[in-house]
Amino acid sequence: MNWLEFFAMKGYAWYIWGSYGIAILMIAVEIILVIHKRKITLQQLRLIRDADKED
Amino acid sequence: MNKLSLWGLFGLVIRRDLMLAMRRRADVLTTLIFFVIVVSLFPLAVGSEMDMLRKMAPGVVWVAALLASMLSLGRMFSADYLDGTLEQMLLVPQSLSILVLGKIVAHWMLSGLPLVLMAPVLGLQFDMSGQALLVLVFSLLIGTPVLSMIGAFGAALTLGLRGGGVLVSLLVLPLCIPVLIFGTGAVTAVTGGVSAASNLSLLGAFLLMSLLFTPWVSAHALRISME
Protein backbone atom coordinates (compact mmCIF):
# COMPACT_ATOMS: atom_id res chain seq x y z
CA MET A 1 0.00 0.00 0.00
CA ASN A 2 1.56 3.23 -1.09
CA TRP A 3 1.08 5.48 1.95
CA LEU A 4 2.21 8.58 0.17
CA GLU A 5 -0.49 8.11 -2.42
CA PHE A 6 -3.02 7.35 0.27
CA PHE A 7 -2.33 10.59 2.12
CA ALA A 8 -2.40 12.58 -1.07
CA MET A 9 -5.97 11.40 -1.68
CA LYS A 10 -5.70 12.22 -5.38
CA GLY A 11 -5.07 15.87 -4.63
CA TYR A 12 -7.87 16.33 -2.15
CA ALA A 13 -5.60 15.84 0.84
CA TRP A 14 -6.10 19.27 2.40
CA TYR A 15 -9.86 19.05 2.21
CA ILE A 16 -10.22 15.54 3.54
CA TRP A 17 -7.60 15.66 6.25
CA GLY A 18 -8.55 19.21 7.09
CA SER A 19 -12.13 18.07 7.70
CA TYR A 20 -11.26 15.05 9.76
CA GLY A 21 -8.41 16.84 11.47
CA ILE A 22 -10.55 19.71 12.72
CA ALA A 23 -13.37 17.35 13.69
CA ILE A 24 -11.10 15.11 15.73
CA LEU A 25 -9.33 18.13 17.21
CA MET A 26 -12.60 19.69 18.33
CA ILE A 27 -13.85 16.45 19.80
CA ALA A 28 -10.57 16.09 21.68
CA VAL A 29 -10.88 19.67 22.93
CA GLU A 30 -14.43 19.00 24.07
CA ILE A 31 -13.34 15.91 26.01
CA ILE A 32 -10.48 17.81 27.63
CA LEU A 33 -12.75 20.70 28.55
CA VAL A 34 -15.34 18.44 30.15
CA ILE A 35 -12.75 16.57 32.20
CA HIS A 36 -11.13 19.83 33.20
CA LYS A 37 -14.48 21.30 34.21
CA ARG A 38 -15.06 18.34 36.49
CA LYS A 39 -11.69 18.83 38.13
CA ILE A 40 -12.28 22.53 38.66
CA THR A 41 -15.77 21.95 40.03
CA LEU A 42 -14.51 19.44 42.57
CA GLN A 43 -11.70 21.80 43.55
CA GLN A 44 -14.11 24.67 44.10
CA LEU A 45 -16.47 22.54 46.11
CA ARG A 46 -13.62 21.44 48.35
CA LEU A 47 -12.57 25.05 48.84
CA ILE A 48 -16.07 26.04 49.83
CA ARG A 49 -16.40 23.11 52.18
CA ASP A 50 -13.06 23.91 53.84
CA ALA A 51 -13.98 27.55 54.13
CA ASP A 52 -17.24 26.58 55.82
CA LYS A 53 -15.39 24.28 58.23
CA GLU A 54 -13.22 27.13 59.40
CA ASP A 55 -16.18 29.13 60.66
CA MET B 1 -62.74 51.14 40.46
CA ASN B 2 -64.94 49.34 37.98
CA LYS B 3 -63.53 46.22 36.44
CA LEU B 4 -62.20 46.64 32.95
CA SER B 5 -63.23 44.23 30.27
CA LEU B 6 -60.49 42.25 28.59
CA TRP B 7 -60.51 44.39 25.48
CA GLY B 8 -60.82 47.50 27.55
CA LEU B 9 -57.55 46.61 29.17
CA PHE B 10 -56.08 45.88 25.78
CA GLY B 11 -56.97 49.32 24.54
CA LEU B 12 -55.70 50.88 27.75
CA VAL B 13 -52.30 49.25 27.41
CA ILE B 14 -51.94 50.45 23.84
CA ARG B 15 -53.02 53.99 24.65
CA ARG B 16 -50.65 54.11 27.63
CA ASP B 17 -47.66 52.89 25.67
CA LEU B 18 -48.37 55.31 22.84
CA MET B 19 -48.74 58.17 25.28
CA LEU B 20 -45.48 57.33 27.00
CA ALA B 21 -43.74 57.08 23.67
CA MET B 22 -45.07 60.43 22.55
CA ARG B 23 -43.39 62.03 25.55
CA ARG B 24 -40.10 60.64 24.36
CA ARG B 25 -40.50 61.16 20.67
CA ALA B 26 -36.77 60.96 20.14
CA ASP B 27 -36.80 57.21 20.74
CA VAL B 28 -39.26 56.59 17.94
CA LEU B 29 -37.48 58.93 15.58
CA THR B 30 -34.04 57.43 16.17
CA THR B 31 -35.29 54.03 15.06
CA LEU B 32 -36.65 55.57 11.90
CA ILE B 33 -33.46 57.51 11.22
CA PHE B 34 -31.41 54.35 11.79
CA PHE B 35 -33.53 52.60 9.19
CA VAL B 36 -32.98 55.36 6.66
CA ILE B 37 -29.24 55.54 7.29
CA VAL B 38 -28.70 51.80 7.00
CA VAL B 39 -30.61 51.65 3.73
CA SER B 40 -28.62 54.56 2.37
CA LEU B 41 -25.34 52.96 3.35
CA PHE B 42 -25.69 50.17 0.85
CA PRO B 43 -25.52 52.17 -2.38
CA LEU B 44 -22.57 54.02 -0.89
CA ALA B 45 -20.85 50.79 -0.11
CA VAL B 46 -21.56 48.77 -3.24
CA GLY B 47 -21.66 51.43 -5.91
CA SER B 48 -24.49 53.13 -7.70
CA GLU B 49 -25.00 50.79 -10.62
CA MET B 50 -28.76 50.81 -10.99
CA ASP B 51 -29.24 47.23 -12.07
CA MET B 52 -27.48 45.85 -9.05
CA LEU B 53 -29.25 48.24 -6.70
CA ARG B 54 -32.63 47.28 -8.05
CA LYS B 55 -31.86 43.63 -7.38
CA MET B 56 -30.55 44.34 -3.91
CA ALA B 57 -33.31 46.66 -2.89
CA PRO B 58 -35.85 44.34 -1.25
CA GLY B 59 -33.10 42.56 0.68
CA VAL B 60 -31.56 45.79 1.90
CA VAL B 61 -34.85 47.31 3.00
CA TRP B 62 -35.91 44.13 4.76
CA VAL B 63 -32.61 43.65 6.60
CA ALA B 64 -32.73 47.27 7.68
CA ALA B 65 -36.29 46.75 8.91
CA LEU B 66 -35.16 43.74 10.89
CA LEU B 67 -32.28 45.61 12.50
CA ALA B 68 -34.39 48.64 13.29
CA SER B 69 -36.97 46.39 14.88
CA MET B 70 -34.27 44.76 17.04
CA LEU B 71 -33.08 48.17 18.18
CA SER B 72 -36.42 49.17 19.59
CA LEU B 73 -37.10 45.91 21.44
CA GLY B 74 -35.38 47.09 24.58
CA ARG B 75 -38.16 49.58 25.10
CA MET B 76 -40.95 47.07 25.12
CA PHE B 77 -40.78 45.81 28.65
CA SER B 78 -37.77 47.34 30.34
CA ALA B 79 -39.29 50.70 31.30
CA ASP B 80 -42.25 49.01 32.94
CA TYR B 81 -39.99 46.43 34.53
CA LEU B 82 -37.80 49.11 36.08
CA ASP B 83 -40.59 51.18 37.57
CA GLY B 84 -42.61 48.23 38.87
CA THR B 85 -45.53 48.50 36.49
CA LEU B 86 -44.77 45.13 34.98
CA GLU B 87 -45.11 43.44 38.33
CA GLN B 88 -48.55 44.99 38.68
CA MET B 89 -49.46 43.76 35.24
CA LEU B 90 -48.63 40.21 36.27
CA LEU B 91 -51.15 40.47 39.09
CA VAL B 92 -53.97 41.63 36.90
CA PRO B 93 -56.91 39.20 36.85
CA GLN B 94 -57.33 39.48 33.11
CA SER B 95 -55.20 37.45 30.76
CA LEU B 96 -51.56 38.46 30.60
CA SER B 97 -51.47 37.35 26.96
CA ILE B 98 -53.86 40.10 25.94
CA LEU B 99 -51.78 42.64 27.81
CA VAL B 100 -48.68 41.45 26.01
CA LEU B 101 -50.56 41.62 22.71
CA GLY B 102 -51.42 45.21 23.53
CA LYS B 103 -47.75 45.99 24.12
CA ILE B 104 -46.85 44.30 20.86
CA VAL B 105 -49.40 46.34 18.93
CA ALA B 106 -48.09 49.54 20.48
CA HIS B 107 -44.52 48.53 19.69
CA TRP B 108 -45.45 47.84 16.09
CA MET B 109 -47.24 51.13 15.72
CA LEU B 110 -44.12 52.91 16.93
CA SER B 111 -41.47 50.96 15.03
CA GLY B 112 -42.98 48.76 12.32
CA LEU B 113 -45.60 51.12 10.96
CA PRO B 114 -43.21 54.06 10.43
CA LEU B 115 -40.94 51.70 8.49
CA VAL B 116 -43.82 50.64 6.28
CA LEU B 117 -44.58 54.28 5.58
CA MET B 118 -40.94 55.19 4.94
CA ALA B 119 -40.28 52.26 2.63
CA PRO B 120 -41.64 53.74 -0.64
CA VAL B 121 -39.34 56.73 -0.31
CA LEU B 122 -36.35 54.49 0.26
CA GLY B 123 -37.37 52.14 -2.53
CA LEU B 124 -37.18 55.05 -4.91
CA GLN B 125 -33.53 55.47 -4.00
CA PHE B 126 -33.03 52.04 -5.47
CA ASP B 127 -35.03 52.78 -8.58
CA MET B 128 -37.66 50.19 -7.80
CA SER B 129 -40.65 49.97 -10.08
CA GLY B 130 -44.06 51.00 -8.84
CA GLN B 131 -45.30 47.46 -8.74
CA ALA B 132 -42.26 46.27 -6.79
CA LEU B 133 -42.68 49.13 -4.33
CA LEU B 134 -46.29 48.22 -3.76
CA VAL B 135 -45.43 44.61 -3.01
CA LEU B 136 -42.54 45.71 -0.79
CA VAL B 137 -44.79 47.92 1.29
CA PHE B 138 -47.41 45.21 1.52
CA SER B 139 -44.87 42.58 2.54
CA LEU B 140 -43.55 44.92 5.22
CA LEU B 141 -47.08 45.60 6.39
CA ILE B 142 -47.71 41.90 6.96
CA GLY B 143 -44.18 41.03 8.06
CA THR B 144 -43.22 43.74 10.54
CA PRO B 145 -45.93 42.75 13.04
CA VAL B 146 -44.43 39.24 13.01
CA LEU B 147 -41.03 40.77 13.74
CA SER B 148 -42.54 42.68 16.67
CA MET B 149 -44.11 39.51 17.98
CA ILE B 150 -40.98 37.39 17.75
CA GLY B 151 -39.12 40.31 19.26
CA ALA B 152 -41.54 40.44 22.18
CA PHE B 153 -40.73 36.83 22.96
CA GLY B 154 -37.01 37.60 22.95
CA ALA B 155 -37.44 40.73 25.02
CA ALA B 156 -39.52 38.87 27.60
CA LEU B 157 -36.94 36.09 27.94
CA THR B 158 -34.02 38.48 28.39
CA LEU B 159 -35.74 40.91 30.75
CA GLY B 160 -33.26 42.57 33.06
CA LEU B 161 -30.22 40.67 31.83
CA ARG B 162 -26.82 42.24 31.08
CA GLY B 163 -25.91 41.41 27.47
CA GLY B 164 -28.85 43.58 26.55
CA GLY B 165 -29.65 44.26 22.94
CA VAL B 166 -27.06 41.94 21.50
CA LEU B 167 -28.40 38.91 23.35
CA VAL B 168 -31.96 39.61 22.22
CA SER B 169 -30.80 39.95 18.63
CA LEU B 170 -28.88 36.67 18.80
CA LEU B 171 -32.02 34.93 20.01
CA VAL B 172 -34.51 36.61 17.74
CA LEU B 173 -32.77 37.02 14.38
CA PRO B 174 -32.58 33.31 13.48
CA LEU B 175 -36.29 33.00 14.19
CA CYS B 176 -37.01 35.94 11.87
CA ILE B 177 -35.23 34.43 8.90
CA PRO B 178 -38.33 32.84 7.30
CA VAL B 179 -40.08 36.21 7.39
CA LEU B 180 -37.05 37.77 5.73
CA ILE B 181 -36.95 35.09 3.05
CA PHE B 182 -40.57 35.41 2.05
CA GLY B 183 -40.70 39.18 2.46
CA THR B 184 -37.91 39.68 -0.02
CA GLY B 185 -39.13 36.72 -2.06
CA ALA B 186 -42.42 38.47 -2.70
CA VAL B 187 -40.71 41.48 -4.25
CA THR B 188 -38.23 39.39 -6.21
CA ALA B 189 -41.11 37.36 -7.61
CA VAL B 190 -42.95 40.41 -8.83
CA THR B 191 -39.87 41.97 -10.43
CA GLY B 192 -39.28 38.62 -12.12
CA GLY B 193 -42.74 38.70 -13.61
CA VAL B 194 -44.26 36.03 -11.39
CA SER B 195 -47.07 36.52 -8.92
CA ALA B 196 -46.13 37.36 -5.37
CA ALA B 197 -49.23 35.66 -4.06
CA SER B 198 -47.57 32.55 -2.65
CA ASN B 199 -44.95 34.54 -0.77
CA LEU B 200 -47.49 36.96 0.60
CA SER B 201 -49.88 34.24 1.65
CA LEU B 202 -47.07 32.49 3.52
CA LEU B 203 -46.30 35.76 5.25
CA GLY B 204 -49.97 35.97 6.11
CA ALA B 205 -49.81 32.48 7.54
CA PHE B 206 -46.85 33.50 9.70
CA LEU B 207 -48.84 36.50 10.88
CA LEU B 208 -51.78 34.36 11.90
CA MET B 209 -49.62 31.76 13.61
CA SER B 210 -47.71 34.41 15.53
CA LEU B 211 -50.94 36.09 16.59
CA LEU B 212 -52.14 32.80 18.00
CA PHE B 213 -48.99 31.79 19.81
CA THR B 214 -46.59 34.62 20.57
CA PRO B 215 -48.66 36.59 23.09
CA TRP B 216 -49.18 33.44 25.12
CA VAL B 217 -45.55 32.29 24.87
CA SER B 218 -44.26 35.77 25.64
CA ALA B 219 -46.54 36.02 28.67
CA HIS B 220 -45.12 32.71 29.85
CA ALA B 221 -41.62 34.05 29.30
CA LEU B 222 -42.45 37.17 31.29
CA ARG B 223 -43.61 35.08 34.22
CA ILE B 224 -40.41 33.06 34.08
CA SER B 225 -38.31 36.21 34.01
CA MET B 226 -40.17 37.86 36.84
CA GLU B 227 -40.17 35.12 39.43
Added chain:
Amino acid sequence: MAINWFKYAAPSTFYGLAGKLVPWFAWPAAILFCVGMYIGFFVAPTDAVQSEAYRIIFIHVPASILSMMIYLIMAGYAALGLIFNTRLSSMMATALAPTGALLAFISLWTGSLWGKPMWGAWWVWDARLTSELILLFLYLGFIALQSSIEDPRRADRAGALLAIVGSVNVPIIYFSVKWWNTLHQGSTVKMSGTSMHIAMQQAMFTMFAAMWLYAIAIALLRVRSIILERERNTQWVTELAEMQQ
Protein backbone atom coordinates in the same frame (compact mmCIF):
# COMPACT_ATOMS: atom_id res chain seq x y z
CA MET C 1 -36.59 -7.65 39.01
CA ALA C 2 -38.53 -4.45 39.15
CA ILE C 3 -36.37 -1.38 38.68
CA ASN C 4 -37.67 1.78 40.18
CA TRP C 5 -36.85 4.04 37.26
CA PHE C 6 -38.06 7.13 39.03
CA LYS C 7 -35.28 6.70 41.52
CA TYR C 8 -32.93 7.86 38.80
CA ALA C 9 -34.81 11.08 38.28
CA ALA C 10 -33.12 12.38 41.38
CA PRO C 11 -29.78 14.06 40.75
CA SER C 12 -28.16 12.18 43.62
CA THR C 13 -28.84 8.73 42.20
CA PHE C 14 -28.40 9.72 38.57
CA TYR C 15 -24.94 11.07 39.31
CA GLY C 16 -23.72 7.59 40.22
CA LEU C 17 -25.51 5.91 37.35
CA ALA C 18 -24.13 8.37 34.82
CA GLY C 19 -20.62 7.83 36.11
CA LYS C 20 -20.94 4.08 35.64
CA LEU C 21 -22.48 4.40 32.18
CA VAL C 22 -19.87 6.69 30.64
CA PRO C 23 -17.27 4.01 29.84
CA TRP C 24 -19.99 1.77 28.37
CA PHE C 25 -20.65 4.44 25.77
CA ALA C 26 -17.20 5.92 25.42
CA TRP C 27 -15.26 2.76 24.55
CA PRO C 28 -17.71 1.42 21.95
CA ALA C 29 -17.78 4.91 20.45
CA ALA C 30 -14.01 4.94 20.07
CA ILE C 31 -13.96 1.44 18.60
CA LEU C 32 -16.77 2.12 16.16
CA PHE C 33 -15.07 5.35 15.14
CA CYS C 34 -11.92 3.45 14.20
CA VAL C 35 -13.90 0.75 12.40
CA GLY C 36 -15.90 3.37 10.54
CA MET C 37 -12.80 5.26 9.48
CA TYR C 38 -11.23 2.02 8.31
CA ILE C 39 -14.20 1.05 6.18
CA GLY C 40 -14.53 4.59 4.91
CA PHE C 41 -10.95 4.92 3.81
CA PHE C 42 -9.75 1.43 3.01
CA VAL C 43 -12.78 -0.55 1.98
CA ALA C 44 -15.00 1.96 0.22
CA PRO C 45 -13.89 2.53 -3.36
CA THR C 46 -13.10 5.79 -5.08
CA ASP C 47 -16.20 7.47 -6.39
CA ALA C 48 -16.37 7.90 -10.15
CA VAL C 49 -17.81 11.39 -9.99
CA GLN C 50 -16.40 12.85 -6.81
CA SER C 51 -13.09 10.97 -6.59
CA GLU C 52 -11.64 10.85 -3.09
CA ALA C 53 -13.26 14.03 -1.84
CA TYR C 54 -16.58 12.31 -1.17
CA ARG C 55 -15.03 10.60 1.85
CA ILE C 56 -15.78 13.72 3.84
CA ILE C 57 -19.41 12.62 3.98
CA PHE C 58 -18.53 9.99 6.55
CA ILE C 59 -18.11 12.72 9.08
CA HIS C 60 -20.26 15.44 7.53
CA VAL C 61 -23.52 13.52 7.28
CA PRO C 62 -23.48 11.94 10.76
CA ALA C 63 -22.57 15.29 12.27
CA SER C 64 -25.46 17.02 10.50
CA ILE C 65 -28.06 14.44 11.41
CA LEU C 66 -26.86 14.24 15.01
CA SER C 67 -26.81 17.99 15.45
CA MET C 68 -30.47 18.11 14.50
CA MET C 69 -31.37 15.07 16.60
CA ILE C 70 -29.60 16.48 19.63
CA TYR C 71 -31.45 19.77 19.29
CA LEU C 72 -34.77 17.98 19.43
CA ILE C 73 -33.69 15.76 22.32
CA MET C 74 -32.36 18.81 24.15
CA ALA C 75 -35.66 20.60 23.61
CA GLY C 76 -37.48 17.49 24.80
CA TYR C 77 -35.53 17.33 28.03
CA ALA C 78 -35.98 21.05 28.53
CA ALA C 79 -39.72 20.72 27.98
CA LEU C 80 -39.87 17.86 30.52
CA GLY C 81 -38.05 20.05 33.00
CA LEU C 82 -40.46 22.88 32.38
CA ILE C 83 -43.64 20.81 32.59
CA PHE C 84 -42.76 18.45 35.44
CA ASN C 85 -40.42 20.80 37.24
CA THR C 86 -37.66 18.19 37.35
CA ARG C 87 -34.22 19.73 37.77
CA LEU C 88 -32.36 16.82 36.25
CA SER C 89 -34.18 17.06 32.91
CA SER C 90 -33.13 20.69 32.57
CA MET C 91 -29.58 19.80 33.52
CA MET C 92 -29.49 17.21 30.72
CA ALA C 93 -30.64 19.84 28.25
CA THR C 94 -27.88 22.19 29.37
CA ALA C 95 -25.39 19.31 29.12
CA LEU C 96 -26.40 18.45 25.54
CA ALA C 97 -26.23 21.95 24.10
CA PRO C 98 -22.46 22.37 23.69
CA THR C 99 -22.11 18.96 22.04
CA GLY C 100 -24.92 19.73 19.62
CA ALA C 101 -23.38 23.08 18.79
CA LEU C 102 -20.01 21.46 18.23
CA LEU C 103 -21.51 18.91 15.85
CA ALA C 104 -23.33 21.65 13.97
CA PHE C 105 -20.03 23.48 13.60
CA ILE C 106 -18.27 20.32 12.40
CA SER C 107 -21.08 19.81 9.91
CA LEU C 108 -20.60 23.33 8.57
CA TRP C 109 -16.82 23.11 8.48
CA THR C 110 -16.73 19.74 6.72
CA GLY C 111 -19.58 20.79 4.46
CA SER C 112 -17.63 23.83 3.40
CA LEU C 113 -14.49 21.80 2.78
CA TRP C 114 -16.54 19.39 0.72
CA GLY C 115 -18.13 22.19 -1.22
CA LYS C 116 -14.89 23.80 -2.27
CA PRO C 117 -13.52 20.97 -4.40
CA MET C 118 -16.98 19.93 -5.57
CA TRP C 119 -18.63 23.21 -6.46
CA GLY C 120 -15.71 25.58 -6.37
CA ALA C 121 -16.85 27.76 -3.50
CA TRP C 122 -16.06 27.74 0.20
CA TRP C 123 -19.65 28.34 0.99
CA VAL C 124 -22.62 27.15 -1.00
CA TRP C 125 -25.98 28.48 0.03
CA ASP C 126 -27.73 25.18 -0.31
CA ALA C 127 -30.74 24.47 1.85
CA ARG C 128 -29.11 21.99 4.17
CA LEU C 129 -25.96 23.95 4.91
CA THR C 130 -27.88 27.16 5.46
CA SER C 131 -30.37 25.47 7.80
CA GLU C 132 -27.40 23.98 9.61
CA LEU C 133 -25.96 27.46 10.07
CA ILE C 134 -29.23 28.68 11.51
CA LEU C 135 -29.31 25.63 13.77
CA LEU C 136 -25.88 26.63 15.06
CA PHE C 137 -27.25 30.09 15.82
CA LEU C 138 -30.15 28.52 17.70
CA TYR C 139 -27.72 26.47 19.79
CA LEU C 140 -25.52 29.47 20.49
CA GLY C 141 -28.57 31.49 21.47
CA PHE C 142 -29.62 28.81 23.95
CA ILE C 143 -26.14 28.62 25.46
CA ALA C 144 -25.81 32.41 25.58
CA LEU C 145 -29.20 32.83 27.25
CA GLN C 146 -28.46 30.26 29.92
CA SER C 147 -25.03 31.73 30.59
CA SER C 148 -26.40 35.20 31.14
CA ILE C 149 -28.99 34.19 33.72
CA GLU C 150 -27.69 33.83 37.25
CA ASP C 151 -30.63 32.10 38.86
CA PRO C 152 -30.44 28.44 37.77
CA ARG C 153 -34.18 27.87 37.82
CA ARG C 154 -34.86 30.89 35.66
CA ALA C 155 -32.08 29.78 33.34
CA ASP C 156 -33.63 26.31 33.09
CA ARG C 157 -37.11 27.62 32.31
CA ALA C 158 -36.10 30.42 29.97
CA GLY C 159 -33.81 28.07 28.06
CA ALA C 160 -36.60 25.51 27.86
CA LEU C 161 -39.01 28.01 26.36
CA LEU C 162 -36.40 29.13 23.85
CA ALA C 163 -35.54 25.55 22.90
CA ILE C 164 -39.20 24.64 22.41
CA VAL C 165 -39.89 27.70 20.26
CA GLY C 166 -36.69 26.90 18.37
CA SER C 167 -37.76 23.32 17.62
CA VAL C 168 -41.11 24.46 16.35
CA ASN C 169 -39.27 26.86 14.08
CA VAL C 170 -36.73 24.38 12.76
CA PRO C 171 -39.10 22.80 10.20
CA ILE C 172 -40.35 26.25 9.19
CA ILE C 173 -36.81 27.49 8.75
CA TYR C 174 -35.81 24.40 6.80
CA PHE C 175 -38.79 24.71 4.49
CA SER C 176 -38.20 28.42 3.93
CA VAL C 177 -34.55 27.94 3.14
CA LYS C 178 -35.28 25.02 0.82
CA TRP C 179 -37.78 27.11 -1.07
CA TRP C 180 -35.36 30.04 -1.19
CA ASN C 181 -32.60 27.80 -2.41
CA THR C 182 -34.49 26.39 -5.38
CA LEU C 183 -34.61 29.90 -6.73
CA HIS C 184 -30.97 30.60 -6.41
CA GLN C 185 -29.21 27.35 -7.01
CA GLY C 186 -29.69 24.25 -9.02
CA SER C 187 -26.88 21.94 -8.03
CA THR C 188 -27.66 19.05 -5.80
CA VAL C 189 -25.34 16.47 -4.40
CA LYS C 190 -24.67 13.84 -7.00
CA MET C 191 -22.62 10.73 -6.64
CA SER C 192 -22.03 8.08 -9.26
CA GLY C 193 -25.20 6.11 -9.67
CA THR C 194 -28.28 6.59 -7.54
CA SER C 195 -27.39 3.95 -4.99
CA MET C 196 -24.31 4.15 -2.84
CA HIS C 197 -21.79 1.39 -2.79
CA ILE C 198 -22.46 -0.92 0.13
CA ALA C 199 -19.17 -0.10 1.83
CA MET C 200 -20.03 3.60 1.76
CA GLN C 201 -23.32 2.88 3.47
CA GLN C 202 -21.60 0.72 6.06
CA ALA C 203 -19.01 3.39 6.79
CA MET C 204 -21.63 6.08 7.13
CA PHE C 205 -23.77 3.99 9.45
CA THR C 206 -20.81 2.99 11.61
CA MET C 207 -19.62 6.56 11.94
CA PHE C 208 -23.14 7.67 12.79
CA ALA C 209 -23.37 5.07 15.56
CA ALA C 210 -19.91 6.04 16.82
CA MET C 211 -20.79 9.70 17.06
CA TRP C 212 -24.14 9.00 18.66
CA LEU C 213 -22.51 6.94 21.40
CA TYR C 214 -19.88 9.64 21.81
CA ALA C 215 -22.56 12.30 22.22
CA ILE C 216 -24.27 10.27 24.93
CA ALA C 217 -20.98 9.64 26.74
CA ILE C 218 -19.87 13.25 26.73
CA ALA C 219 -23.31 14.52 27.75
CA LEU C 220 -23.37 12.12 30.71
CA LEU C 221 -19.91 13.25 31.71
CA ARG C 222 -20.85 16.90 31.43
CA VAL C 223 -24.08 16.52 33.37
CA ARG C 224 -22.11 15.11 36.29
CA SER C 225 -20.24 18.38 36.68
CA ILE C 226 -23.47 20.31 36.34
CA ILE C 227 -25.10 18.18 39.04
CA LEU C 228 -22.15 18.71 41.37
CA GLU C 229 -22.31 22.45 40.96
CA ARG C 230 -26.06 22.74 41.32
CA GLU C 231 -26.33 20.34 44.25
CA ARG C 232 -23.27 21.60 46.09
CA ASN C 233 -25.16 22.40 49.25
CA THR C 234 -26.59 18.95 49.75
CA GLN C 235 -25.53 16.20 52.12
CA TRP C 236 -24.91 13.60 49.46
CA VAL C 237 -22.41 15.77 47.61
CA THR C 238 -20.33 16.45 50.70
CA GLU C 239 -20.27 12.71 51.39
CA LEU C 240 -19.03 11.74 47.93
CA ALA C 241 -15.82 9.77 47.59
CA GLU C 242 -14.37 12.38 45.21
CA MET C 243 -14.79 15.01 47.88
CA GLN C 244 -12.89 13.23 50.62
CA GLN C 245 -9.53 14.88 50.23
